[in-house]
Amino acid sequence: MVAIEFTRELHSRFGIDFNNVDLLEEAFTHSSYANEHRELGVHNNERLEFLGDAVLELTVSEYLFKKYPHVPEGKLTRMRAAAVQTRSFASFSREAHFDQYIRLGNGEENAGARHRDTLLEDLFEAFCGALFLDQGRKR
Amino acid sequence: MVAIEFTRELHSRFGIDFNNVDLLEEAFTHSSYANEHRELGVHNNERLEFLGDAVLELTVSEYLFKKYPHVPEGKLTRMRAAAVQTRSFASFSREAHFDQYIRLGNGEENAGARHRDTLLEDLFEAFCGALFLDQGRKR
Numbered sequence: 001m002v003a004i005e006f007t008r009e010l011h012s013r014f015g016i017d018f019n020n021v022d023l024l025e026e027a028f029t030h031s032s033y034a035n036e037h038r039e040l041g042v043h044n045n046e047r048l049e050f051l052g053d054a055v056l057e058l059t060v061s062e063y064l065f066k067k068y069p070h071v072p073e074g075k076l077t078r079m080r081a082a083a084v085q086t087r088s089f090a091s092f093s094r095e096a097h098f099d100q101y102i103r104l105g106n107g108e109e110n111a112g113a114r115h116r117d118t119l120l121e122d123l124f125e126a127f128c129g130a131l132f133l134d135q136g137r138k139r
Numbered sequence: 140m141v142a143i144e145f146t147r148e149l150h151s152r153f154g155i156d157f158n159n160v161d162l163l164e165e166a167f168t169h170s171s172y173a174n175e176h177r178e179l180g181v182h183n184n185e186r187l188e189f190l191g192d193a194v195l196e197l198t199v200s201e202y203l204f205k206k207y208p209h210v211p212e213g214k215l216t217r218m219r220a221a222a223v224q225t226r227s228f229a230s231f232s233r234e235a236h237f238d239q240y241i242r243l244g245n246g247e248e249n250a251g252a253r254h255r256d257t258l259l260e261d262l263f264e265a266f267c268g269a270l271f272l273d274q275g276r277k278r
Contacts, residue, residue, distance in 0.1 A: 046212035047204060050219075054193075054200035061193035062271075065186060073185035080189075132201075137276065 006101045014096070016131070023048070023130040028098075030119070032105030045126035052129030055137070059128075060084055086121045093120035098127065141167060145240045153235070155270070162187070162269040167237075169258070171244030184265035191268030194276070198267075199223055225260045232259035237266065 007024070010016045018024045031044035060083050064076050071079075093099055099114055102123055113119050141164050149155045157163045170183035199222050203215050210218070232238055238253055241262055252258050 047210075047215065050212045050215050051200050051204045054197040058193040058197045061190050065190045071186075073189045076186065076189050 027126040027130040032108040033103040036105040048126040048129035052125035055132045089124040090117040090120035093124045166265040166269040171247040172242040175244040187265040187268035191264035228263040229256040229259035
């Protein structure tokens with residue numbers, strides 16, 4: 001189960017309340033945890049990451065398109081690439097304390113995966129995928 | 140100006156009516172036309188193509204995610220790559236008769252660019268970008 005303190009934090013810091021908490025739980029389940037706990041039948045967050053990647057791509061694209069009405073396509077593309085870097089999304093995950101709540105398998109936990117940029121990037125994308133399914137793009 | 144018969148065709152074949160016809164016009168303006176007619180101050184369709192690319196990425200991702208609830212991420216990614224090929228989008232452009240309506244400069248026209256897959260792909264993406272701005276994702 002997703003920790004109660006986490007859902008409280010999402011509400012108090014970001015005004016986000018999930019209708020379907022299962023989606024949130026899926027977003028915070030690393031494949032290593034799902035593999036180690038097959039008896040629970042939980043889904044890992046990779047499908048949500050696939051979706052969230054596209055959600056973020058459009059969100060950033062729309063933002064840049066509207067904010068810079070006179071910037072040509074080539075430069076917009078470079079700006080988008082700079083915005084969606086691993087490091088940016090990993091830092092969003094940390095700021096939101098996502099790193100404290102992801103469920104990892106023991107092997108990955110011991111290897112320090114919880115603090116790895118690529119894992120935190122994927123987690124941020126999965127969270128955005130879950131949020132999109134739960135609430136749509138317009139908040 | 141966008142040809143009247145084209146806006147009629149969009150309405151009758153696809154039920155699409157643009158609120159802002161300027162967006163439609165921008166989508167159907169190739170850079171070669173804008174360059175040859177600087178006095179008109181028209182925008183080419185490259186910025187809309189930038190946006191439309193991301194719109195299509197999310198549309199295809201959401202469709203695959205929901206249609207195939209048990210397919211893992213790796214396979215979804217391969218299916219998405221197959222779906223967003225140049226050839227697919229170019230054929231959509233042809234089916235919708237977009238190739239008849241894009242405005243090209245003389246040089247590109249004479250070089251046969253109107254029938255080129257890459258141009259028709261870009262045109263389809265630009266159209267989707269314009270449609271997204273005009274009407275949002277949910278139709």
